[in-house]
Amino acid sequence: MLENTLVMIKPDHYEFADEIILQLDFNAIRTNLGRVSSIPREVIREHYLPLKGEPFYEYMTEYFVGKPTVIAVYTGNNIINKMREMIGNTDPIKAGKDTIRGKYSEDSLQLATLEKRPLKNVIHASESLEEALREIKVWERFLK
Secondary structure (H helix, E strand, O other): EEEEEEEEOHHHHHHHHHHHHHHHHHHHHEEEEEEEOOOOOHHHHHOOOHHOOOOOHHHHHHOOOOOOEEEEEEEEEEHHHHHHHHHHHOHHHOOOOOHHHHHOOOOOHHHHOOOOOOOOOOOEEEOOOOHHHHHHHHHHHHOO
């Protein structure tokens, strides 16, 4: 089934954004790209709205405000699962070394939770078709 998915390079790895996007482009078809120099509070809060109520929601969303990001939309058959495989486990120390998170981060969910800070896991990718549609709509004004 032909799907779209949204990918966001997180601010803590913005310096590697072009390199990461090139790696993803090699394996998937990119349809849109956007560069955001300063993430608006309302946009990041809307992006992570499904996590509202989680103990980390406030400090996680505030971490993004005013920082840069690169967002991209990719399309293809089963692209959501393919992209998540390329990106790797949410917890970078559990991600394979051949994945984006495994290559670019050594952070751990356990340490981030202990320090009450966002997990520095490089990249976000939609987890489902419904989530992708919602996230693309949230970021559409920044996509070209």
